[in-house]
Amino acid sequence: MRPEIVFVIPTFNRPSTLARCLESVFSQRTDTRFEIIVSLDSRDTVSQEFLAGYGKRVSVVRAGVPGLNAARNRGINAAQGSIVVFLDDDCVVPRPEWVDLLNAGFRRRPEASAIGGGFISQDNAPLFVRCRNRMSNAYVLDSRVCENEVRSLLGGNIAYRKELFDQFGVFDEFLLYGATETELNERISAAGGKFYFFDELSVVHAIEDRSLCQHCRQAFFQGSGKAYSYFKGNKCVGSGRGMRATLRYLRTIVDEERSWSDKAGAFFFLALNIVCYRIGYYWGRIRYNRL
Secondary structure, eight states, rough: OOOOOEEEEEEEEHHHHHHHHHHHHHTTTOOEEEEEEEEOOTTSHHHHHGGGGGGGGGGEEEEESSHHHHHHHHHHHHHSSSSSEEEEETTEETTTTTTHHHHHHHOOOOOOOOEEOOEEEOTTTOHHHHHHHHHHHHHHHHTEEEEEESSOOOEEEEETHOOOOOOOOEEEESOSSSSHHHHHHHHHTTOOEEEEEEEGEEEEEEEOOOOHHHHHHHHHHHHHHHHHHHHTTTTTOOOOSSSSHHHHHHHHHHOOOOOOHHHHHHHHHHHHHHHHHHHHHHHHHHHHHHH
């Protein structure tokens, strides 16, 4: 029998984080039929052997070219269910009733093109990881239209109706890293599609501890990816509510830290990442302005 929900989990040489993600999905207590597809990056060299231990509980496919979106698209081609859920391989589903909550979200919003949740940090997560997850949530909340409706969702925790890919196409494989889902989401939004955000669908985003330089690099490429989406034809789609609202969300990220040293560290992290994002955006405008 066909599954109703298909989890597509792209991965690239991260078996330890992937194992935590898979076990959290296996722990779901639901009557809904679901399937798990792990989509390997074309350069992945270790995951195939690791996944053999899961047998038929996991379907494994491999993208033909490098990149996150190529892996996502390979998973879409293999998916048979009516709902396709994309999870990053470093995400953990915290609730055993998460699948039922997902179904409830689509029932509450039958007009939804996609629904999703935010990122939660582990209790012992480093400061920069906590800030990164809160920044991701702020990006979505800054695009809020009303109540649960938003203009964008996080690519690492989003569920699409499968039929959308026939109507709007799949992920753009030009971008290998940084804001890779933005172009598809803005394409759908520009055509009148609707996105909804539900707190109860948030997942634990267990990012590995990175250096400040690596976080800034990510911000740079997210900015350039946003510029790519803009010049590709989504100029009419705004993702935010203005600088004042954005700064208000970012201030809450600093306020959530308890000690003054952590508050100062969070402020420095946010300021530096915003600068890198803007530099990436303007660099992208120079690179992609001929699209």
